[in-house]
Amino acid sequence: MTTAMTSTSKAVADPAGGSLRFYGVWALGIIVLIVLPMLFSSGGSLTSFSLIGIAIVFALSYNILLGQTGLLSFGHAVHYGLGGFAACHMMNAVVSHGWPIPLPFIPLFGGLGGLVFAVIIGWVMTKRAGTVFAMISLGIGELVASSSLILRSVFGGEAGITTDRTALPKLLGWSFGPQLQVYYLIAFWLVLSAIAMYALTRTPLGRICNAVRDNPERVQFIGYDPHVVRYIAFCFAGFFAGVAGGLAAINFEIANSAYLGAIQSGLVLFSTFIGGTAYFFGPILGAILVTYLQLGLTSLTTVWQLYFGIIFIGIVMYSPGGIAGLLMMHRPLIRAGTLWTVIPSYLVAIVPTVALACGVILTIETVARFSGGDPINLFGVAFNATSPVTWLTAAVLVAGGFYVARLTWRRIADAWDRAATVARDRGYLA
Amino acid sequence: MSEAVSGTTAAIEVRAVEKRFGNVGIIRDLNLSVARGERHAIIGPNGAGKSTTFNLISGHIAPTSGEVKLNGDLISGLRPFEINRRGLSRSFQVTNVFARMTVWENVRCAVLWATGHRYAFWKNVDSLPEVRERTAQILDDIHLTHRRDVPAGLLTYAEQRELEIGITIASGATVVMLDEPTAGMSHAETDRAVSLIRRLTEGKTLVIVEHDMSVVFGLADRISVLVYGHIIASGTPEEIRRDPKVKEAYLGEEAH
Numbered sequence: 001m002t003t004a005m006t007s008t009s010k011a012v013a014d015p016a017g018g019s020l021r022f023y024g025v026w027a028l029g030i031i032v033l034i035v036l037p038m039l040f041s042s043g044g045s046l047t048s049f050s051l052i053g054i055a056i057v058f059a060l061s062y063n064i065l066l067g068q069t070g071l072l073s074f075g076h077a078v079h080y081g082l083g084g085f086a087a088c089h090m091m092n093a094v095v096s097h098g099w100p101i102p103l104p105f106i107p108l109f110g111g112l113g114g115l116v117f118a119v120i121i122g123w124v125m126t127k128r129a130g131t132v133f134a135m136i137s138l139g140i141g142e143l144v145a146s147s148s149l150i151l152r153s154v155f156g157g158e159a160g161i162t163t164d165r166t167a168l169p170k171l172l173g174w175s176f177g178p179q180l181q182v183y184y185l186i187a188f189w190l191v192l193s194a195i196a197m198y199a200l201t202r203t204p205l206g207r208i209c210n211a212v213r214d215n216p217e218r219v220q221f222i223g224y225d226p227h228v229v230r231y232i233a234f235c236f237a238g239f240f241a242g243v244a245g246g247l248a249a250i251n252f253e254i255a256n257s258a259y260l261g262a263i264q265s266g267l268v269l270f271s272t273f274i275g276g277t278a279y280f281f282g283p284i285l286g287a288i289l290v291t292y293l294q295l296g297l298t299s300l301t302t303v304w305q306l307y308f309g310i311i312f313i314g315i316v317m318y319s320p321g322g323i324a325g326l327l328m329m330h331r332p333l334i335r336a337g338t339l340w341t342v343i344p345s346y347l348v349a350i351v352p353t354v355a356l357a358c359g360v361i362l363t364i365e366t367v368a369r370f371s372g373g374d375p376i377n378l379f380g381v382a383f384n385a386t387s388p389v390t391w392l393t394a395a396v397l398v399a400g401g402f403y404v405a406r407l408t409w410r411r412i413a414d415a416w417d418r419a420a421t422v423a424r425d426r427g428y429l430a
Numbered sequence: 431m432s433e434a435v436s437g438t439t440a441a442i443e444v445r446a447v448e449k450r451f452g453n454v455g456i457i458r459d460l461n462l463s464v465a466r467g468e469r470h471a472i473i474g475p476n477g478a479g480k481s482t483t484f485n486l487i488s489g490h491i492a493p494t495s496g497e498v499k500l501n502g503d504l505i506s507g508l509r510p511f512e513i514n515r516r517g518l519s520r521s522f523q524v525t526n527v528f529a530r531m532t533v534w535e536n537v538r539c540a541v542l543w544a545t546g547h548r549y550a551f552w553k554n555v556d557s558l559p560e561v562r563e564r565t566a567q568i569l570d571d572i573h574l575t576h577r578r579d580v581p582a583g584l585l586t587y588a589e590q591r592e593l594e595i596g597i598t599i600a601s602g603a604t605v606v607m608l609d610e611p612t613a614g615m616s617h618a619e620t621d622r623a624v625s626l627i628r629r630l631t632e633g634k635t636l637v638i639v640e641h642d643m644s645v646v647f648g649l650a651d652r653i654s655v656l657v658y659g660h661i662i663a664s665g666t667p668e669e670i671r672r673d674p675k676v677k678e679a680y681l682g683e684e685a686h
Contacts, residue, residue, distance in 0.1 A: 220510035223543030
């Protein structure tokens with residue numbers, strides 16, 4: 001099935017009217033961002049939306065490296081963190097010197113913080129791609145994260161650098177005290193950054209980044225130095241990561257060493273990959289899902305990281321194109337009008353697959369809570385981790401669910417093959 | 431042909447080039463001169479160093495000693511993109527395209543530097559008329575217009591070879607080097623490829639490595655025979671056919 005996926009990822013050219021749909025999608029996104037807090041106005045949702053917005057900017061910046069240029073970084077949070085610190089210092093400087101710089105301009109300084117470090121460190125880092133780059137990024141990430149605890153004057157040690165966003169000059173009467181105003185500030189920068197990063201993919205540099213990703217050797221024989229291409233891409237990624245860090249600094253009114261650590265770097269890699277690196281909107285989906293899961297799961301279970309791991313492994317193994325890849329593989333079927341032949345087999349597969357998932361969850365929670373902990377509450381049904389009934393239920397769900405689910409997955413594969421063959425015959429699939 | 435277009439300096443001048451990997455000399459005292467506008471074929475048995483010669487000229491590897499000149503300028507020691515910017519372009523024996531990008535994107539990327547857009551991140555790549563026209567022209571030339579939106583990795587082998595040629599000539603380089611462009615092709619595909627090469631390299635300098643002798647003798651103005659990293663003969667197809675050294679070292683053995 002995975003091979004079918006990769007071969008269907010691109011389809012026939014857009015017909016006329018594509019540009020209307022293109023602007024429509026962007027307009028819709030902006031409208032959703034404006035309307036969202038009106039539909040969900042609780043403090044909790046506003047906080048979640050703000051975090052998701054920051055995560056999207058961060059993940060999109062990461063995809064400039066991973067998806068566009070083929071650079072696997074384990075230290076992208078360095079730019080995010082330094083952007084956060086730069087923003088905090090700038091905010092404090094604005095307050096103490098009385099500069100007329102209102103809060104909405106602060107993320108720009110966050111971006112510059114991320115950019116400056118990228119400009120300094122990037123030339124050496126991007127000399128090679130692949131494993132060499134990945135290892136250096138890991139090293140730099142650890143170096144900066146540990147330095148942040150040592151260099152107290154800049155990073156504030158364990159406590160970090162705190163700031164007060166409301167102390168900055170007001171803009172149009174907005175103090176940015178209430179979370180709603182912060183949300184709109186983040187949404188504004190999200191739109192601005194997303195448009196800029198999308199536009200970047202449509203420039204000569206953006207296309208050559210793709211070429212460097214696909215084949216750095218050949219790029220040299222069409223006149224380009226892959227090192228320079230990687231370096232410029234790295235600087236852009238650093239800038240937008242810094243913008244995200246600046247937004248985080250505004251949101252939390254603090255920057256500390258956790259901003260630039262390995263966990264943050266891992267999380268952005270995770271979001272981007274789960275969302276899908278091959279499409280621009282992939283990291284957006286990934287950032288939404290991962291942030292949402294992170295916020296939701298942490299309150300439900302103590303072993304939420306285990307679930308992250310399982311999801312990640314599942315995506316890597318069965319859908320390397322991420323969520324975006326999964327969605328986009330349906331496009332040729334929609335065009336060929338054969339999607340409806342696949343839907344029934346999806347619906348049939350849902351039941352055993354959900355049963356299997358419930359069994360896995362029950363097993364994990366039983367192990368996690370066996371020696372103490374709250375009783376398990378699985379979608380409203382209570383289970384006792386020490387009861388054999390729970391163990392038996394878990395075993396039946398896992399074994400039975402897996403057995404039946406496998407049959408239904410085969411049905412999907414068959415239905416998919418038939419639909420794809422028709423789509424290929426009709427010329428919607430290469 | 432060569433007399434008609436040739437100037438005073440050669441397009442490619444290789445002088446006393448040597449390439450050693452450790453103690454092993456792959457290329458020894460290599461001398462080669464290709465006049466402007468000439469179609470020059472390099473032939474020789476497997477392992478003679480034909481691809482290494484290509485790599486040395488195009489900057490893929492640097493010579494241990496000796497010098498390579500392009501239109502009179504020293505290029506040995508320069509990096510591949512620097513040599514490419516001076517007007518030398520090469521293809522690869524093993525297909526070497528941008529697999530996840532479409533055919534259109536493949537050719538367009540190869541057009542960008544030559545049209546002066548370089549590392550520009552402030553221009554929309556879709557609204558550069560000269561880039562679009564040139565890309566469309568090349569796709570038309572290599573007969574891949576109908577496949578323009580297909581990822582290069584999904585093309586058939588023969589199509590990938592044609593795309594390989596398209597990428598090579600896209601920059602408008604005046605010196606084109608093709609490394610076994612017809613390798614693995616059927617007879618019909620080879621004929622197609624040869625007429626394509628003939629048409630697209632019109633007025634340019636062509637250096638070609640080729641195993642198919644009918645292609646070599648049909649296409650080349652001059653032929654150089656490379657044996658064990660050394661050119662043993664250089665001349666017109668007729669001279670090469672008659673050369674006793676060539677007969678002994680190469681043609682005789684393989685009974686062409």
